[in-house]
Every structure is written in structure tokens, then in C-alpha cells.
Amino acid sequence: MTITQLHYVLAVAEHQNFTKAAQKVFVTQPTLSMQIQKLEEELEITIFDRTKKPIQLTEVGQKIVQQARNIVNESDRIQDIVDQQKGFIGGVFRLGVIPTVMPTLLPMFLGNFIKKYPKVKLKIEELHTEAILEKLKEGHLDAAIAATPLEVEGIKENPLYYEPFVAYIPKDHKFNKSDKLDVNDLDIDDMLLLEDGHCFKDGIINLCKASKEYDDEQLQLESGSFETLIKLANEGLGMTLLPYLHTLDLKESEMKNLKMFKDPVPAREVSLIYNRSELKMQIIEALRSTIAGVVKGAITFQNVQIISPLNKQKEFNS
Template structure:
């Protein structure tokens, strides 16, 4: 039994296809199939049910894959020990970032990180929180940036910053006349609140802030969008008000900024963290990434008196 064989098994378990798994492992399909067959012969069991499409794990195969994840993950720790001893920071590093953080935070730190750590091949993937949690547990991501807390026992969270919510209010809505808002201003305008579509944790943040499981929709229309830009344009048309993360408001023009309304202290905010497996593989790169991000956001995010709302969907 070899680490390579176990890596091949994990690839097939993930992609449910021998050809695709071989491509991801940078080997030929016959080579991958032969190595998995050798492992099955050594163990005298069938790991995969090849009669099904797509390929499925057998019952014992499920148990083997769970154990293989631990073995492959722990084997990576040996290289970590050597790299840290040599002071080497390099290699592939896969990071997931949720869609509501990616457009604003990534441009802030990417150039600095690449310049400071040129030997790290940073691979960025935009993923939902649900996808990120699954991929970290499966070893498909080394780390991620997401709204927390997530209440996941196997995942460690290191807070990067607290980001307040800012209301974008058209002139036609009553809250426009206020200099500062409170949460009650949202609750009394729920029918006119434009939100991101279901699946975005920022939507859950806002619903939790309003202590609502869903919106009471009026009889005229219901609009949910996948982008803040669309929500802002809809608000400009007088179709409602929306909430934005603070960093998203920094590049707005003067006309748009006139429609922004901050909340009274403690400001309702989301907690943004660097998250990774508690097995702490590639910890030296994780720390380098954390330091880089902390260095660029501390000038932009200086709010301390905040009240954190959960990104977990209320039940």
C-alpha cells in the first residue's frame, strides 16, 4: 500500500470517474486504474462498484476512503515539518473565498502576497460557505476566507476583521432622512428590503439581524439577486433599500455615497475569518496569508464597537 495509491483512490472517490481522476492526478488512466486494482487485490476487497454510472464506493470503500483522507493528510505534515525547518514558503496553496468577500478583499492583498511570497502558487476559488466547509474537510482546500462563526468542530477560525453593514437607501424611502439607522429601521421596512439570493451567507446575516427567517413579500414583486451591483441599481430605481458590506462601499462615487446610511453603535457587522482544518497542514503559508491580509485591512477596517450577526441560517 502506498500514499500514491491512496491519493488515486481519493481522486476517483471525488470525481466518480477514472479518466477525470487520472487527469487531475497527472497520470494516464491505465496507470491510475492499475494502481487502484493492485490496492484492491492487496486488501482483497472492491473499493469501487464499477457497474454503476457514475462509479460508486462500496460499503467497505466508504470506510477505506475516510481512513485514506487521514493518512494522506498526515503524510503531508512531513513535508510541512521540512519546509518550516528550512524556512521555505512555497508550493501550491488552494484558497476558497465566498462571493461577497472575493471582489473587495482579493484585490487588496493579492499583489502584496505574490510580491512577498513569489514561490507560493496561490490558487483562488470562489465558493459558497457550504462548499468551502465540505472542501476543507475533504482536503480539497488548504484554507478559506468566509464569514464566521461557523460552529464546525474540525475547522479552526482566525478572525481577520469585523465588517459593518451599511444601508443603501433611495431618496423615496423614509430611512433616507435619517443620519444613522438602527435595526428597527430594517424591521419596519422588510417588505422593501432587497437581498442576495438564497445560498449567500450575507443574506443569512441580514435575516438574522432582522430576526426574520424569511421576508414577508408584498403582492407586487419579489427580487433576489446574486450581486450587490444589481441590488444597488434596483435601489436607485426606487424599488427598495439594500444592505452592503462596508468594504463594498469604499469605491462608490459621490452620488451613490450620499445614499449610504451607517448604523448606530454597536454597529451590526459580520466577522470575516481565515479558516482551515484543525490538522493545520501548511500552517506556515496560512500564517503568511493571515499576516498579509491583516496588514492591508487594518487601515480600511478600524471599527471596534460592533455586534456580530451569525452567517448560519436561522432554524
């Protein structure tokens, strides 16, 4: 049994196709098939049911794939140990970022990070939280930036910053004349929301649920972007909530429609999350310190209440 064979098994398990798996690991399809067959013969079991389309794992194959991931991760750790010993910060690093963080945070830190760590080859994907967790579990991401707490087994969460929610209220709305909003005044039926899959939407629903009952059948008007929500609000179709960093680039006319909340300000916790195997920790720490350095000057709120996608809240005083 070899590490290479286990890499081949993981590729087929992911793609459920020998040809696509061979392309992924840069070998010919016959070579990949032969190596997997040799492994099956050595173990005297069948890993893949080749009669199914797409190819499926057998019952024992599922257990082997789970163990193969552990073995491959541990073999990668050897190179990781060497890199850390040498103080080397470089190589390919695969980072997932949720959509509501990508457009605001990335421009703030990416240029600095690339200049400071030119040997790191960042591969960044915009993904919803569910996809991020799956890719972290399968070893297809090294780390991700997501809203937490998520409390997922095998995943570590390292908070980067706490980003307040800000209300966007058009001029003819009943709350427009208010100085600061009270969370208890929020009405989910008057709220424009992001579409399903966005954890920021889950956070808003959890925030509103804390004070009022809601009927999710009434959540009619949803969009995939904050820009669209702002336009809908300007048309008098309701109010919306925005992450604080997103408000920094609004037009001057739109800035007038922003309202802060009374203390403790509702906020989301944004964290760097990664597998508990802690591979490539030198790059993860480089990312953390770079992001913390640029965000510290942008967010200065002292008293916030963390609103989790899991409907769990906690107080934080910086």
C-alpha cells in the same frame, strides 16, 4: 499498500470515473486501474462498485476513503514539517474566497502578498460557503476566507476583521433623512437581497429576524451582485445593506445614500478558515498577517455586534 495507491483511490472517489481520475493524477487509466485493483486484492475487499454509472463507493469503500484522506494529509505533514524547519514559504496554496469578499478584499492584499512571498503559487477560487467547506473537508483547498462563526467540526476559524453592515437608502425612501439607523427599524419586506447561496443574505435575514417576524415567501426580489441591488434601490424598489468595504468604491452620488447604524453596529466576522490538520501553517500565517496589515487601516469601527450566518450574535469591542 502505498500512499500513491491511496491518492488514486481518492481521485476516483472524487471524479467517479477512472479516466478523469487518471488525468487528475497524471497517469494512464490502465495504470491507475491496476494499482487500485492490487490494493483491493491485498485488502480482499471491493472499494468501488464498477457496475454503477457513475462509479460508486461500496460501504467499506466509504470508510476506506475517509481513512485514506487522513493518511494522505498526515503524509503531506512530513514535507510541511521540513518546510517550516527550513523557514520556507512557498509551493502551491489553494485558497477559496466567498463572492461577497472577493472583489473588495482581494485587490487590497494580493499585490502585497505576491511581492512579499514570490515562491507561493496561489490558486484562488470564488466559492459559496457550502462549497468551501466541502472542498476543505476533501482536501481540495488549503484555506479559505469566509464569514464566520460557522462552528463546523474539523474546521478552525481565525478572525481577520469585523466588517460593518451599511444601509443603502435611495433619496425618496422613508429612512433617507435619518442620521443613523436603528436595527429595530429594519423591515425584511422592504429589503433587496442577494440570491440564495450568499451567506451575506443569511446574515441580513438573521439581523431582521432579531426584531421582527418575516415570511420568506415574500422575499421576491433578489440578485447575484451588490451592483444590481444598488441599481434596483435607485429605482425605488427598496433599500439594501452592503458590506463596509464595498461602499469605499461607490460613486460620489451613491455615497450620499449610505447610512450607518447606531452602536453596536451590526457587522460580519470575516475569517481565515482551514482544516484542523493545520497543514501549510506558515503560508496561512503569512496570509493572515498580510491581510490584517492592509485591512487595519480601512476598518476602524470600535463597537460592533457580529451577525453570523448561523443566526448567532456576539458583541465585539476592538
